[in-house]
Amino acid sequence: MTQQHASYGAVHGPPTGEITRRSFMRRVLGVGVGLLSLEFLGGTLAFLWPNLTEGLGSQITLGSADDINNQAPEWQNGLPFVYNQANLFFVNVPAAKARVAENSGGQVTSDVSLPVPDPGADVDPDIAPEDRSVMALWRKCPHLGCQVPQLCDRSEWFECLCHGSKYTVIGEKRDGPAPRGMDRFEVLVENGVYIVDTRQVISGPPPTVMTFDKRTASDITEHCVG
């Protein structure tokens, strides 16, 4: 090729497949600038990543079971404790199940073995987290983020005002447009004191999960919403 006379309109440069020093340098430069841009992007993301030290997004100490009972006496009767600073429902699971069973007119039966929250049992590694006696449910509706109000006293469900999503007392979705059950957080127990770890949000169960309170929306005659 090099012997032939260069003609009009010919591509100046090497034929495809051949790397000259010039094209090699150009590619190195391109890759270098690309890498630099990626590093800049990554650094920017890291720099701007939220750095949370308090409130939702950190570890929150709720207090012992007695502390909570003192603040909200209905907690031991099954009404979820509303912890406003971190937008949580702290559910006393056995008591809540008993409460629902009692108020459902026989539609729900509860076979709860733990009578009251037992911080000792809650740290037992043999008990799966979902079977422990307390739950920290996030009050943010997984549909579009509205705040979920306190348990509706007619249906014993959480009924979101915004778009009518409905959840059982342990956060399983039963009705409405939400894609899953209520999101929740891990609860740790240290020396009998409950600590909610809100650094990691645990997504709620899929809408098909039914472990407790298997009523459908039509089973219930009166709702608070819709």
Add this chain to the structure above:
Amino acid sequence: MTIEKRPNATADKNVPTQAPERAPIIAPGVGPKLPGPPGVPGTERFRLLAYVKQESMVRVDKRPDETVLTWPHLLRAEFLMAMLITALLVVTSVFITAPLEEMANPSVTPHVAKAPWYFLGLQELLSYFNPTVAGVLIIPVYLGGLLIIPYVDRTPYKAVRDRKMIWIFFLCIMVGGLIVTFIGSFFRGPGWNWVWPWDGLYFNL
């Protein structure tokens, strides 16, 4: 215009390919042949005549009334429009106050929580479909669909009958978007239940 063309050694010299169809073509070989570089066979030059299609804005046959001067014609139109919009804005702003409700309170959810009006169509659709499906389908179809319109519709024709498919797509997302935005804006109340506008308007600008 004269073009000097040098076909390479393997090409058929008898076909002057680049000339437009209607252009009178001087048959190959009619023009004077010129010698190519020494020692390379088959590189003789020949000349041909061709019409080149005019593409620039400066037409030879330009009629005198095809364009107008920017100053004053375009600038006057722009100035008048700017004044009209300014007047409209000032009058609107004097008489209609922007909404301001009570201070934000995360622990008090209003009975109706609506996104800004341009997202209400999406919010309405999210109440029909599983949000994951709706999100996966609607947002990319809308934004991505708009982006690729010029790369899908490659014909040069602009009349409606010549680009039916793209019109149907565009009308679907525009009219569909308009309808669901309207429903979401004016026909949805507490619990995202259907509410006629005369029974209560749940809409903020």
Add this chain to the structure above:
Amino acid sequence: MSNGNGGNPVVRWVKESAAWRSLFRQPYPSTSRTRALAVMNNVFLHLHPVRVKRHAVRYTYTFCLGGISFFLFLVLTVTGLYLMFFYVPSISRAYQDIQAIEASVAFGSLVRNMHRWAAHLMVLTVFLHMIRVFYHGAYKPPREFNWVVGVLLLFFTLALSFTGYLLPWDQIAFWAITVGTQMATYAPLLSNESAFFMLGGIEVGQGTLLRFYVAHVIFFPLIAAIFMIVHFWRIRKDGGISGPV
């Protein structure tokens, strides 16, 4: 230089001074030549070609929608700048600042209202502009890329409006942004992590307000302005606005 100055010696002195002539390099544009020069030699008017197609100045061809959108962007920049003097993006102060702007700043209520209504109007005119451009098939070659730039500008307009929507920190703002950002997490490639990044936290709060403020007053306006420059430049490079259908 003495066209129409009459005999007024002050006017003549001003117009013949070196300072005046350095500012205005030619007499008032009243002939075709000086009118062409006025457009060509001015950096702002140079956005336009010297001559435009006759149909391009018809109101009923463009309805001036693109121009109105750009003008509204300018109005929003000015009114937004004014509002910044009286606004602190803190959840304990923002709402009171808005109340103070409405109650005690001279013309404060007018400026805030103009900013809000111009913002809504701009979203509308950008949409209508896109529909107009589609109707005329103005995305056809060689204007494909400018259509893409335009769709991105629509996106930036929505982003500007959305980030500004939170700033009054009232109930409308708070819940609209809560719902809006939650919807965004359903989009592909966006997840809880991206919502966490956007909000500067798990829920709408101080981090969100500051983030949205910075995005609203500098990030998105800058990006939108850069894309507008490209948009206008490409209109000229692609041979002015498109012809009728």
